[in-house]
Amino acid sequence: MPSDSGLASQERTIVNKVTVRFAGDSGDGMQLIGNLFATEAAWMGNDLATFPDYPAEIRAPIGTLNGVSGFQLQIGASDVYTPGDNPDVLVAMNPAALKVGLKGLKDGGIVLLNTSSLTERNLQKAGLTKEDLDRIKSSYRLYEVEITKLTQLAVNDLGLTPAQAERCKNFFALGLISWMFNRKIEPTIDWIKKKFAKNPAIMEANEKTLVAGYRYGENAEIFSAFPLYDIPRARMNPGLxxxxxxxxxxxxxxxxxxxxxxxxxxxxxxxxxxxxxxxxxxxxxxxxxxxxxxxxxxxxxxxxxxxxxxxxxxxxxxxxxxxxxxxxxxxxxxxxxxxxxxxxxxxxxxxxxxxxxxxxxxxxxxxxxxxxxxxxxxxxxxxxxxxxxxxxxxxxxxxxxxxxxxxxxxxxxxxxxxxxxxxxxxxxLPEIKVQLRTDPNGFYPYLRDPKTLARPWAIPGTPGLEHRIGGLEKDSLTGCVSYDADNHEKMVLTRQEKIARVQQDIPDVEVLGSPDSEVALVGWGSTFGAIAQSVDELNRSGIPVAQVHLSYLNPLPGNLGEVLKRFKKVIVPEINLGQLSRILRATYLIETIPFNRVLGVPIRAQEIVEFVHQVFEGVVA
Amino acid sequence: MNSNDSTECTLPLNPVVPFLRTERMPHIWCPGCGIGTTVNCFARAVMDCGIPLDELAIVSGIGCTGRVAGYLKLDSFHTTHGRAIPFATGLKLSNPKLHVVVYSGDGDLAGIGGNHFIHAARRNLDLTVILVNNFTYAMTGGQATPTAPKESIETTAPYGVFEEPFNLPHLAASSGAVYVARWTAYHVVQTKKAILEALQKKGFSFVEILAPCPTIYLRRNRLGGAVEELKYYKEHCVIQNGADTKDVGIDLRHQDKVTIGKFLDIEKKEYYDAYQEHYAGLLKGGKQAVAGA
Incomplete structure (x- = not known):
């Protein structure tokens, strides 16, 4: 097993964050090694975010662009909000993965390519030519490694079938990447030992391949000039x-x-x-x-x-x-x-x-x-x-x-x-106090708590609380079926009021970033990370913007209207055609600038940064 | 194919190729999957039945088998999850001359679509329903389907399935189907023949085909690969044409046989004919009357 002592002598380039993308055929085990690499990073105290990106089919056709299964993650020494916009490193197990994975890779980024997969048929399926490969070589730091062949060599003496041996190749890639970024492989070895406890041959093969990948980095000629990287621990709240x-x-x-x-x-x-x-x-x-x-x-x-x-x-x-x-x-x-x-x-x-x-x-x-x-x-x-x-x-x-x-x-x-x-x-954790009603005295199924308007939760089988519930309109007290017009209106309003009163129970929105700026980025759901990162970048580059994030969409937080009216421009990035944007306009009668993407992938922080620049330059109003 | 003049060795064209959208190949099914085998049987049945291809439509639901519609060079309709039969119903009632085939999996047709399945059978609507049964929701990630054998391991049943599975031939027969058969991906000749008969049958015809899912079901249950499942069918299937469908339930863990065969082939008034007859006095030159004429 690689030891720290062997590495201590080598100089490491400290990087704050790194984004790695593993790409291969669905079935190559990319999701698995992506998750294991995340565990290695977590084990060493990095903050991280992952993004698995795989086809809908269980086994999409081998070697095709549609069949590429990807796993991207960002690990870092400080707040990691997203799995990263543009990978620094691409691990490509075949030409299709190379072609798909290159999209978005940083200029001059590292490409680790399994050259054992460069058959004519695979290149053809991916629509790549030898010239394309030369071009890639000149634009990126391409490391050509015969991963499949080296894997087979590593497990040569274990008596596996060629298919079984080949299946270990993802661990070779993981070992090599772990070496590049100085992540300890112990958690992965633990995982392998547990997972394959009942199958010692496979256990040994995977472990050997993993270590072989790590060792290959240490020893192979092509990596002799590789600037080793290290990512320090992130500062995180203590705890489990x-x-x-x-x-x-x-x-x-x-x-x-x-x-x-x-x-x-x-x-x-x-x-x-x-x-x-x-x-x-x-x-x-x-x-x-x-x-x-x-x-x-x-x-x-x-x-x-x-x-x-x-x-x-x-x-x-x-x-x-x-x-x-x-x-x-x-x-x-x-x-x-x-x-x-x-x-x-x-x-x-x-x-x-x-x-x-x-x-x-x-x-x-x-x-x-x-x-x-x-x-x-x-x-x-x-x-x-x-x-x-x-x-x-x-x-x-x-x-x-x-x-x-x-x-x-x-x-x-x-x-x-x-x-x-x-x-x-x-x-x-906040208190959750549930009171199941048992007292039959003064029980009415729709008698309400004056503050929350909640009716009593009386469960079937409670003596004296027998009651009917159903989809027909209810009498506002007894819960019996009622077709009375006034009662219907009262109940419609009561149900609406009940939802509205949840507002008294939820926190006000906070303004993050530069609260005194004139521009706010308002988002909800999973765009939080990308917006936070873009606000961070913009503020650093001297463009003051604020972030407002909504965890509560209905009802909206009580102070939201007042907060939004403080800003001259409200930009709403969403992965839809402007649904929150419309709600904000309708609710608060304010102008919003929607920023919409529906590409099936998360919005990237860079896209938001560029859009904000356009807003500032007056290209978008 | 005429290759007399040529000295070159040319591979003969696979006879089912004209029925396939070859530009969509390679297909998405895993190596060893039984669905492709059933498509081959289907294409050969279509070849033999003489139905012009423009009078044949295929409707699929969601899932691995749901992708069949996408690979056949016919008018095809890839619908929402479980609803292939209602879409097919609309298609058939609007154009009764059309031969409408519903081709989907056990999760889709017997799970979320179970209600539609029994009602189409009850109405004896003229549909050919081909159900590929691999005992799991494969594309969705290996959850238990209503046909999952007891004690099998599925992602939603990590401690093993304890619910009773459906006996689908019995369900179809007792709901009102007029043709019911069960074969396996091993029994390709019989499967083709059954599909052919089902296509020619007027009324609700149902063909269940047991097929291996090596990637999800067999692997999770440590049952070997596709070859092992086909061998199992070869060795353990008992052909019993005309068997009482209530006796053909599958219990792979407790009895070492699977009953297959043509279980039911009866005559009964079909839905559209019954409709015509019932409204004979009212239908005057409308679309329904014309279409049915």
């Missing part, structure tokens, strides 16, 4: 950290909230990309008394959750855009019933089946307005993978306190991306 994807964070946030409420968790869901992992993750937690129900369809998913909520469980359903559309009718019922329910929408490229594995923020309108009738619900949005935990938790808190459905918006980028998450202790 784990690396979580957004989907895992949502799952754990729901569990934590249920625990805090003293109730058990129910998740009724139907498989849908990119939300399925929430169901997978919770299905593993039977020992925490989590009930998961894989429903026969999206509608059954939400309806079973509504039933569970009626019965006194913390109930949730998880889905993506197409599934949210299917759940909307039942969501209206949950609002009518006035029971707590959490709906997680992990947004993806739409409409219809759209781009199932790509990211988009195009469900905001659907979340806020997507139902028949006057049917407001609370809408929250997570800003990064770790925040998914807190927003899922917050959704349960609001849903149970106000007896209403709450939608949490995440997206494909947050769902699959990961970052360090500090595990909070229970006493740091």
């Amino acid at each position: 950290y784990t690396n979580l994807t957004g989907n895992q964070a949502i799952a754990y946030g729901l569990v934590a909230a249920a625990k805090q409420a003293g109730l058990e968790l129910f998740l009724g869901s139907y498989p849908i990309t990119p939300a399925s992992e929430i169901l997978h993750e919770l299905a593993k937690l039977k020992h925490l008394n989590v009930v998961t129900f894989q429903a026969e369809d999206e509608i059954a998913g939400i309806c079973s959750a509504i039933g569970a909520s009626f019965a006194g469980m913390i109930a949730a359903t998880s889905t993506s855009g197409p599934g949210l559309s299917l759940k909307q009718e039942a969501l209206g019922l949950a609002l009518m019933l006035e029971i707590p329910l959490v709906i997680v929408d992990v947004q993806r490229g739409g409409p219809s089946t759209g781009l199932p594995t790509k990211t988009e923020q195009s469900d905001l309108m659907q979340a806020i307005y997507g139902r028949h009738g006057e049917a407001p619900v609370v809408v929250l949005a997570a800003k990064n993978s770790a925040d998914c935990f807190h927003m899922a938790y917050e959704a349960v808190r609001i849903a149970t306190k106000y007896m209403i459905p709450v939608i949490v918006l995440s997206d494909s980028y947050l769902a699959n991306g990961s970052e360090p998450f500090r595990i909070p202790s229970p006493n740091e």
Whole structure:
């Protein structure tokens, strides 16, 4: 195993941040080594953000541009907001990965190319010629390594089949990259030992390949002049950290909230990309008394959750855009019933089946307005993978306190991306006080708490509290069916008022960046990181801009109108065609400048910086 | 193909190539996947049945099998998840002369689309439904489908499936189908014949094809590769034409056989004919009357 002593003598160039992109065929194990490299960096105290980018198909055709599976991550010694705009390093396992991966690579960036894959057929599939390769050689720092061949050599004596041996090649690449950036490979070796405990030959092969990659860096002629890099530890709050994807964070946030409420968790869901992992993750937690129900369809998913909520469980359903559309009718019922329910929408490229594995923020309108009738619900949005935990938790808190459905918006980028998450202790988390009604004296199903307008949560089987709930309009006190016109208007207004009153329970927005500037960048959801980074860069370069981030989309924070009116220009970057922008215009009667991209990938900080420059230059008004 | 004059060795064109959108190749199915095999059977059945290609439409849902529509050189329709049958229903009722084939997977047709499946069968609508059953939501990441065998490991069932699976032939037959068969990706000749018969059958015809999913299902369950599954079908399938469908449920962990064959082939009034008859007095020269004439 490589030791520190061997490296101490070599000089290291200290870099603050580095962005690496692993690219190969889907099936080459790029997601795996990307995650393992992230773990190595986390282990050494770096801050980080990851972005897996893979095709919708499980095994897209080998060697084709469509089949390229990528994993990008930024690791750094200071606040890492995004997985990086432009990679510094590209690891390309085949020509298609090279072609796709070069897009966006920094000029003069490092390319680590598996030259064993440069067959004529592969080059042809990627549409690359020998001349293209020469051009790449002159524009980038190209390191040509016969990764497949070297892998086979490394495991030569283990008696593996050629196919088995070849499958280890991703670990060679990981070893080499770990060497380049001085990340310790111990966490990866631990992982290999655990993962392949039952298969010693494969375990040994992967470990040997990993070490061979690392050693290759130390010894190979082509790397003799390589300027070794190092990324110092990031300053982070002390505590116990784990690396979580957004989907895992949502799952754990729901569990934590249920625990805090003293109730058990129910998740009724139907498989849908990119939300399925929430169901997978919770299905593993039977020992925490989590009930998961894989429903026969999206509608059954939400309806079973509504039933569970009626019965006194913390109930949730998880889905993506197409599934949210299917759940909307039942969501209206949950609002009518006035029971707590959490709906997680992990947004993806739409409409219809759209781009199932790509990211988009195009469900905001659907979340806020997507139902028949006057049917407001609370809408929250997570800003990064770790925040998914807190927003899922917050959704349960609001849903149970106000007896209403709450939608949490995440997206494909947050769902699959990961970052360090500090595990909070229970006493740091807000209180979730749930009072199931048991006292029959003075019980009316729709008698309201004067402050929150919440009705009592009375579960079936409580003596003396027998009551009916349903989708027909309710009498405002007894909950009996009522067709009375005045009562209907009263109930419509009450439901609206109940949502509005959540505003008293949510924090005011903060102005980040340069609060006294004339320009604000207003965003929601996963663009938080890119906007923060662009504000950072702009302010450093002497262009004062402020950032306003919205975690609460409905109702909006109480001070938002006053805050926005302080700015001359309000720029709203979104991965949609301007949904928040319209809401802000309609709500506060202000001008906004939308900045929209719908490319299926996160907005890059650089794009925002350029757009702001245009606004300042008067090109865009 | 006439190659008498040529001394060059030319490979004969695969006879199903004219039915495929070769420009869309290579396809997205994994090596060893059984779906491609079923497409080959389908293309050969279409070749033999003599239906002009412009009178044949194919409707798929979502998932690996849902991609079939995209690779066939027919009028095809890749719809939303689970709803292939309702879209096909609209297509068929608007143009009753069209032969409409629904081609999708177990998760799509029996899971989210289960309701549509039983109602189309109940109506005895003239559709050919081909269901490729690989026991998992493959493209979505290996979740349990309603056909997942008990005790199998799926991403949503990390401790094994405990729910009872659907017996799909029985579901179709008891809901009102007139033709019901089950074959496997190993039984290619029979599969082709069954699809051919289903295409020629008037009414709701249903062909279930068991097919390996090596990447997701077999690997997760440590059942070997596609070859192992095909060998299993070769050795353990019992052909029992006319078997009572209530006895053909699949329980791979507890009984070492899979019953396959043509289970049902009966005559019953088809939906559109019943519609014509019922409204005979009212239909005067409208689109429906013309189309059905």
